Amino acid sequence: xxxxxxxxxxxxxxxxxxxxxxxxxxxxxxxxxxxxxxxxxxxxxxxxxxxxxxxxxxxxxxxxxxxxxxxxxxxxxxxxxxxxxxxxxxxxxxxxxxxxxxxxxxxxxxxxxxxxxxxxxxxxxxxxxxxxxxxxxxxxxxxxxxxxxxxxxxxxxxxxxxxxxxxxxxxxxxxxxxxxxxxxxxxxxxxxxxxxxxxxxxxxxxxxxxxxxxxxxxxxxxxxxxxxxxxxxxxxxxxxxxxxxxxxxxxxxxxxxxxxxxxxxxxxxxxxxxxxxxxxxxxxxxxxxxxxxxxxxxxxxxxxxxxxxxxxxxxxxxxxxxxxxxxxxxxxxxxxxxxxxxxxxxxxxxxxxxxxxxxxxxxxxxxxxxxxxxxxxxxxxxxxxxxxxxxxxxxxxxxxxxxxxxxxxxxxxxxxxxxxxxxxxxx
Amino acid sequence: xxxxxxxxxxxxxxxxxxxxxxxxxxxxxxxxxxxxxxxxxxxxxxxxxxxxxxxxxxxxxxxxxxxxxxxxxxxxxxxxxxxxxxxxxxxxxxxxxxxxxxxxxxxxxxxxxxxxxxxxxxxxxxxxxxxxxxxxxxxxxxxxxxxxxxxxxxxxxxx
Numbered sequence: 001x002x003x004x005x006x007x008x009x010x011x012x013x014x015x016x017x018x019x020x021x022x023x024x025x026x027x028x029x030x031x032x033x034x035x036x037x038x039x040x041x042x043x044x045x046x047x048x049x050x051x052x053x054x055x056x057x058x059x060x061x062x063x064x065x066x067x068x069x070x071x072x073x074x075x076x077x078x079x080x081x082x083x084x085x086x087x088x089x090x091x092x093x094x095x096x097x098x099x100x101x102x103x104x105x106x107x108x109x110x111x112x113x114x115x116x117x118x119x120x121x122x123x124x125x126x127x128x129x130x131x132x133x134x135x136x137x138x139x140x141x142x143x144x145x146x147x148x149x150x151x152x153x154x155x156x157x158x159x160x161x162x163x164x165x166x167x168x169x170x171x172x173x174x175x176x177x178x179x180x181x182x183x184x185x186x187x188x189x190x191x192x193x194x195x196x197x198x199x200x201x202x203x204x205x206x207x208x209x210x211x212x213x214x215x216x217x218x219x220x221x222x223x224x225x226x227x228x229x230x231x232x233x234x235x236x237x238x239x240x241x242x243x244x245x246x247x248x249x250x251x252x253x254x255x256x257x258x259x260x261x262x263x264x265x266x267x268x269x270x271x272x273x274x275x276x277x278x279x280x281x282x283x284x285x286x287x288x289x290x291x292x293x294x295x296x297x298x299x300x301x302x303x304x305x306x307x308x309x310x311x312x313x314x315x316x317x318x319x320x321x322x323x324x325x326x327x328x329x330x331x332x333x334x335x336x337x338x339x340x341x342x343x344x345x346x347x348x349x350x351x352x353x354x355x356x357x358x359x360x361x362x363x364x365x366x367x368x369x370x371x372x373x374x375x376x377x378x379x380x381x382x383x384x385x386x387x388x389x390x391x392x393x394x395x396x397x398x399x400x401x402x403x404x405x406x407x408x409x410x411x412x413x414x415x416x417x418x419x420x421x422x423x424x425x426x427x
Numbered sequence: 428x429x430x431x432x433x434x435x436x437x438x439x440x441x442x443x444x445x446x447x448x449x450x451x452x453x454x455x456x457x458x459x460x461x462x463x464x465x466x467x468x469x470x471x472x473x474x475x476x477x478x479x480x481x482x483x484x485x486x487x488x489x490x491x492x493x494x495x496x497x498x499x500x501x502x503x504x505x506x507x508x509x510x511x512x513x514x515x516x517x518x519x520x521x522x523x524x525x526x527x528x529x530x531x532x533x534x535x536x537x538x539x540x541x542x543x544x545x546x547x548x549x550x551x552x553x554x555x556x557x558x559x560x561x562x563x564x565x566x567x568x569x570x571x572x573x574x575x576x577x578x579x580x581x582x583x584x585x586x
Contacts, residue, residue: 019493044530273440277483
C-alpha cells in the first residue's frame with residue numbers, strides 16, 4: 001500500500017511536470033504519513049541532513065570551475081590544439097570533436113555542459129568543413145555524454161555518496177571506460193567521414209605553429225593534470241580538488257587569458273549557484289525517497305523476488321542494463337542514481353558485482369540515456385546549439401547509440417575495464 | 428521594491444557561493460603554505476552550502492530553472508498547459524507549506540535543546556532554518572508565478 005502511494009504519486013506528479021524534487025518530496029511525505037513508521041518531521045530534517053556532506057560540496061565547485069573555464073577562454077584553446085594535431089587528416093574534424101569532448105569532460109563533469117561548450121564552437125566549424133549538421137550534432141551529443149564517464153564527474157560524486165564508497169576510487173574506475181567509449185566513437189566517426197569523403201584537408205601546420213598553439217593552451221592542458229593528479233597523488237580530496245579548479249579557472253580567466261571580467265564573473269557565480277541548487281534539492285528529496293524505500297524494506301523484498309525468478313547472473317546483469325537504459329531515458333540522471341542505487345545495488349552485489357564496477361555500469365547507462373530519444377537531454381542541447389530540428393538530431397544519434405551500447409556490453413561483462421586501473425595502482 | 432524583487436536571491440547566492448569557495452581555498456592554502464589547518468572552515472562552508480541550496484530553490488522558481496519532465500505536458504494545447512502550470516505551482520506550494528510547518532516545529536525544538544555544531548558551536552537551529560526560510564521565499568515566488576499565469580490566461584481571453 002505504502003509503495004503504491006510512493007510510486008503512484010511520484011509518477012502522477014512527474015506526468016504533470018511537477019519539478020522532480022517536489023514530486024519526490026511530496027510522494028515521500030505522503031507515504032510516511034500513511035505508513036506512520038517515523039515522525040512527521042522526518043522530511044524537514046532530511047532536507048538538511050541529506051545535503052550536509054563535504055563530498056557533495058564537490059558538486060558546486062565542479063560546476064563553477066566548468067563555467068569559469070568554458071567562459072574564460074580555455075575551451076577555444078583546447079580546440080585549437082586539436083585542430084593543429086588532427087586538422088590535416090580526412091575526417092580529422094570529427095576526431096577533434098570527440099577528443100575535445102573527452103578533454104572537456106575531464107574539466108567539467110557534466111554531459112549537457114560539455115555539449116553546449118564544445119558544440120557552440122565546433123558545430124559551425126564542422127559545417128564549414130563539409131560535415132552534415134545532423135551528423136556533427138549527433139556526434140557531439142554522444143561524445144558530450146562522456147562528460148559524466150570521464151572523471152571528474154558529478155553523477156559519480158552522487159553515486160559514491162549514496163552507495164557509500166570512495167569518490168576517488170570511482171573516479172579512477174571511470175578513466176578506462178571513458179577512453180574506450182571515446183575510441184569507439186572516434187572509430188565510427190572516422191569511418192563515416194572517410195566513406196563520405198568529408199572534412200577538407202587543411203595544410204599541415206609547421207612545427208613552430210603547432211608549438212605556439214600548444215604553448216598558448218598550456219593553462220587549459222594543465223587542468224586535468226592538476227585535478228586528477230592532485231586527487232590520485234593524495235594531495236587533495238575530490239572536493240578540495242574541485243575548489244582548487246575554481247581558483248585556477250579564476251586566475252587563468254581573469255589574469256592569464258583575460259577573458260573574464262567582474263560582470264561576467266558575477267553572472268557565472270549566480271548561474272552556478274542556481275544550477276547547484278536545482279541539483280541539490282533533487283539530491284535531498286531523492287535521498288529521502290530512498291530512505292522511505294529502505295524503511296519499507298522494498299529493496300530487500302525486490303532483491304529476493306528478482307533472484308528467485310532469474311537465477312542466471314549474466315541474464316540478470318543484462319536485464320539490469322535494460323532497466324537502467326529505460327530509466328535513464330526518462331529520468332533525470334542524478335535523481336535516477338539516488339533512487340536506483342539503494343534498490344539495485346543489493347541485487348548487483350548479491351550477484352558478486354563490485355559496487356564500484358556497478359557504479360560505472362550505472363553511469364555509462366545513464367550517459368547513454370542522455371542521447372536516447374525521446375527525452376535525451378544532450379539531444380535537446382545539441383539541437384538548440386545547432387539550431388536543427390530535434391527529430392534530425394535524434395535520427396542521426398541512433399548509430400552512435402549503437403556504438404555506445406557495444407561499449408556498454410564490454411564494460412558490463414569485463415569488470416577489468418573498470419577495475420583494472422585501481423588494481424594496478426593498489427597492487 | 429523592484430530591486431529586491433529582481434536581485435534579492437541572486438545577490439545572496441553570489442555571496443554564499445563566493446564565501447564557500449573562499450573558505451575551502453583558504454583551508455587548502457593554510458594547510459600547504461602556512462602548514463596549519465583551519466578546523467572550522469569546512470563546517471562553515473557546509474552550512475553555507477545548505478543555505479545556498481534552499482535560497483536557490485526560490486531563485487529557481489523565479490528563473491523557471493527547476494528540472495522537470497515536460498514531455499507529456501508539452502503535447503497539451505497551450506491554454507490547458509497554462510492551467511497545468513498553475514496546478515504544478517499549487518502542488519509545489521503544498522510541499523512548501525508542509526515543510527515550513529514541520530520545519531518550524533523541529534527548528535524550535537533544536538533551538539530549545541541548544542544543540543550546537545561540532546567546531547564553531549553555532550546553534551544548529553540556524554542550519555535547520557535554511558529549508559524553512561528558503562521555502563517561505565519559494566512560496567512567495569510561487570504566488571507571484573501563479574499571479575502571472577492568471578494574468579496571461581485573462582489576457583489571452585480578452586479580444
